[in-house]
Amino acid sequence: MEGFNFHTDVTVRFAETDAQGVAHNAAYLVWFEVARIDYLARYAEGYKHIQEQGYEALTIESHVRYLKPVHFDDRLVIHARCGDIRGARFRYEYAVTRDGELVADGWTQHAVVDAKSLRPARFPAWLAEAVANAEA
Amino acid sequence: MEGFNFHTDVTVRFAETDAQGVAHNAAYLVWFEVARIDYLARYAEGYKHIQEQGYEALTIESHVRYLKPVHFDDRLVIHARCGDIRGARFRYEYAVTRDGELVADGWTQHAVVDAKSLRPARFPAWLAEAVANAEA
Amino acid sequence: MEGFNFHTDVTVRFAETDAQGVAHNAAYLVWFEVARIDYLARYAEGYKHIQEQGYEALTIESHVRYLKPVHFDDRLVIHARCGDIRGARFRYEYAVTRDGELVADGWTQHAVVDAKSLRPARFPAWLAEAVANAEA
Amino acid sequence: MEGFNFHTDVTVRFAETDAQGVAHNAAYLVWFEVARIDYLARYAEGYKHIQEQGYEALTIESHVRYLKPVHFDDRLVIHARCGDIRGARFRYEYAVTRDGELVADGWTQHAVVDAKSLRPARFPAWLAEAVANAEA
Numbered sequence: 001m002e003g004f005n006f007h008t009d010v011t012v013r014f015a016e017t018d019a020q021g022v023a024h025n026a027a028y029l030v031w032f033e034v035a036r037i038d039y040l041a042r043y044a045e046g047y048k049h050i051q052e053q054g055y056e057a058l059t060i061e062s063h064v065r066y067l068k069p070v071h072f073d074d075r076l077v078i079h080a081r082c083g084d085i086r087g088a089r090f091r092y093e094y095a096v097t098r099d100g101e102l103v104a105d106g107w108t109q110h111a112v113v114d115a116k117s118l119r120p121a122r123f124p125a126w127l128a129e130a131v132a133n134a135e136a
Numbered sequence: 137m138e139g140f141n142f143h144t145d146v147t148v149r150f151a152e153t154d155a156q157g158v159a160h161n162a163a164y165l166v167w168f169e170v171a172r173i174d175y176l177a178r179y180a181e182g183y184k185h186i187q188e189q190g191y192e193a194l195t196i197e198s199h200v201r202y203l204k205p206v207h208f209d210d211r212l213v214i215h216a217r218c219g220d221i222r223g224a225r226f227r228y229e230y231a232v233t234r235d236g237e238l239v240a241d242g243w244t245q246h247a248v249v250d251a252k253s254l255r256p257a258r259f260p261a262w263l264a265e266a267v268a269n270a271e272a
Numbered sequence: 273m274e275g276f277n278f279h280t281d282v283t284v285r286f287a288e289t290d291a292q293g294v295a296h297n298a299a300y301l302v303w304f305e306v307a308r309i310d311y312l313a314r315y316a317e318g319y320k321h322i323q324e325q326g327y328e329a330l331t332i333e334s335h336v337r338y339l340k341p342v343h344f345d346d347r348l349v350i351h352a353r354c355g356d357i358r359g360a361r362f363r364y365e366y367a368v369t370r371d372g373e374l375v376a377d378g379w380t381q382h383a384v385v386d387a388k389s390l391r392p393a394r395f396p397a398w399l400a401e402a403v404a405n406a407e408a
Numbered sequence: 409m410e411g412f413n414f415h416t417d418v419t420v421r422f423a424e425t426d427a428q429g430v431a432h433n434a435a436y437l438v439w440f441e442v443a444r445i446d447y448l449a450r451y452a453e454g455y456k457h458i459q460e461q462g463y464e465a466l467t468i469e470s471h472v473r474y475l476k477p478v479h480f481d482d483r484l485v486i487h488a489r490c491g492d493i494r495g496a497r498f499r500y501e502y503a504v505t506r507d508g509e510l511v512a513d514g515w516t517q518h519a520v521v522d523a524k525s526l527r528p529a530r531f532p533a534w535l536a537e538a539v540a541n542a543e544a
Contacts (some may be wrong), residue, residue, distance in 0.1 A: 014455075015296050015438045019289035019344050025169075025195040025244075026287060029162040030423045036428060037422060037481070047422075048481060059161040062200045069254060072291050073445070095198070109160075118156075118205060131464060150309060150319075152300045155480050160423050166287045168486035173286060173345070183286075184345060208427050209309070209320060270505060292526075297516075298437040325478040330477070331433040336470045341526060367434075380433075390477060 001095050001102075006078035008038040012074045022069040029062055032094050032108055035078040037091075044130040054115050055124065060089075061109035068103040070096075075102070082131045088112045088120040090131070138239075140215035144174040148210045158205040166245055168230050171214040175228075180266035189260065190251050192213050196225075197245035202266055204239040206232075212239070218267045224248045226267070265270040273374075276351035280310040285348045294341040301334055304366050304380055307350040311364075316402040324398065328389050332361075333381035342368075350376070354403045360384045360392040361395040362403070382385050409510075412487035416446040417430050420482045430477040437470055440502050440516055443486040447500075452538040462523050463532065468497075469517035476511040478504075484511070490539045496520045496528040498539070 001007070016027040040047045050057065070076060072106040077097045084091040088111050114121045137143070152163040176183045186193065206212060213233045220227040224247050232240040250257045288299040293326070312319045320328065342348060349369045356363040361382050368376040386393045409415070424435040448455045458465065478484060485505045492499040496519050504512040522529045 013438065014290055014441055017291035018286055019291070019293045021291045022194075023186070023366060025198055026165040029165065030421065033161075033422055046267040046481070056156055058156070058202070058205070059159075062161055062198075062202075064198045066196050066198075068196070073454070090201050091174055101277050149302065150305055150426055154422055155427070155429045157427045162423060164537035166285060169286055182345070197423050209318070277417040292464055292466070294466075294526075296439075299439065322458055323420075328428055330428070330474070332474050334433055334470075334474075337467050338466070338470075341466070357496040382524045 001078075001079040001097060003059075004081050005076050006039050006042065006081065007079045008035045008036075009074060010076045010078055012072055016107055017072045017106045021067075022071055023074075025064065025066060028096070028104055029108075030078075030104065031076065031078050031096070031107065032062075032064075032092070035080040035094060036092055039080050039082060040071070041086060044127055049116060050127065052109050053124065055121055056113050056118065057110045058113055058118070059108055061112050062089065062106065063108075064104060064106035066100070066104050068098075070098060070103055074098055081123045085123055085128050085131065088123055090123065137215040137233060139145070140217050140231060142171075142175050142178065142217065143213050143215045144171045146170060146207055146212045146214055148208055148212065150208050153208045156205075158207055159210075161200065161202060164200045164202070164232070164240055164242065165244075167212065167214050168198075168216075168228070168242065168255060171230060172228055172244075175216050180263055184207070186263065187251060191247045191257060191260065192249050192251045193252065194249055195244055196247050198242065199244070200240060200242035202240050204234075204237070206239055208232060210234055221259055221264050221267065224259050226259065226269075253255040273349075273351040273369060276353050276367060278307070278311050278314065279349050279351045280307045282306060282348045282350055284342055284344055284348065285333065286344050289344045292341075294343055294347070297336065297338060298322075300336045300338070300368070300376055300378065301380075303348065303350050303368070304334075304352075304364070304378065307352040307366060308364055308380075311352050311354060316399055321384055323387060327384045327396065328385050328387045328390065330385055331380055332383050334380035335376065335380070336376060338376050340370075340373070342370060344374055352381055357390065357395055357400050357403065360395055362395065409485075409487040409505060412489050412503060414443075414447050414450065414483050414489065415487045416443045418442060418484045418486055420478055420480055420484065422480050425480045427478075431482075432478055432517065433472065433474060434503060436472045436474070436504070436512055436514065436518075437502070439468075439484065439486050440488075440500070443502060444490040444516075447488050452535055458535065459512055459523060461532065462522045463529055464521050464526065465518045466521055466526070467516055468519050470514065470518070472512060473515035474512050476506075476509070478506060478511055482506055493536050493539065495530055496531055498531065
């Protein structure tokens, strides 16, 4: 998808559908997270590496637009890009496509915190660089 | 909570926590839904009544701000109000408090659709009135 | 329910349904957990107290029989009893009723472990007594 | 894994962990379902095909043994086999491995029902054959 440097694939699980016959609105936040984890595995040695360095990334804001219903067993592509790093904060943007058609989009905002105190920490330089390189 | 005419109580389930030791970000959308369902039960004879009339309400947009981490077994109050009804669309706003302190807020946007075709339907007058009375 | 000394109430959430229009089979394990937590709050000062004493209880086995489908907004009663304490292990049994009719039952087996090492610990005497008193 | 003719891969999602730092016990039932769906896609033209023929498969019993805790980002292999077809009922057995080590196992029992009435239906011959061939 134009403007996105990364994507990961997700198939809608039966457990993620609801009695309307479509994927439940909360499932999209789980898929966004799956994309973030895969993104960090590709560009920043993985979330576990970040944790081992003593950091956690908290989700502090989320936004989803549900443009088309998606159904059980649909193959979705979750496009993701990370940017807008400011101090301890960073932002991911997402576009969800099915057969090339945009079915949802959204963004999440995160804060890097010290893993023990859960207090804000400076965004580690190595992580900022890794993410910046991903953008190149 | 000032400006809110309705609230429902939720206790954070262990299954809703994650390995950061806090409630997962997707759980808030489930709590918002619990509040909507309770709201409709109070003011509009319940969601099942809406379904029996041949309607469904799709979630078309969601927004959450996670202000303070919440933990297993925390007693939360989900404040909700419904408004901004335009054609087939309506909006809920939420504030989540714990011991009187605001820990999250957000909103969801919905579209009334025909239950069979999932195509947009006019917002039923009786439902609009019920919701409007709730606001009074 | 005969033979059960405790129950807790659960209303089926929309997010817990699936595209078959019934509650998803995994949701029952979450409801069993809700009942265990409420049970421990009543008889053993709560799960947090157990954690503060340096223990965790791991789930090591689960079994569910789904006798009747349950639907969105159904009011369920989760009956629970704890017993069969042997060394570090204990067992919960459950019966799920709707309007007095049995719709599911099951059991879970647990091991008390040291919270830090996750290694088996002796079942604390005070917890065994609390649970035994509950049985009385 | 010996005795299993099929497997599918699952990576533990962050959303599937809980505050004990391990995958929640209900997540295993979701993974079992993912394996069933993949199994039917391989051997019986997929679950959607079964639905299009007017059938649904209800889960009527489940059993899980949690042998070793699994953690965020663990790569799991869900081994599955289907068998013991009797009338409208069939059974799946599962073994979950991580790096070749057994970390959980279990089984689920299912009933084929008419998709509209949710009443028991005869197990379709073509489905029984498909599954039997898988066993070969």
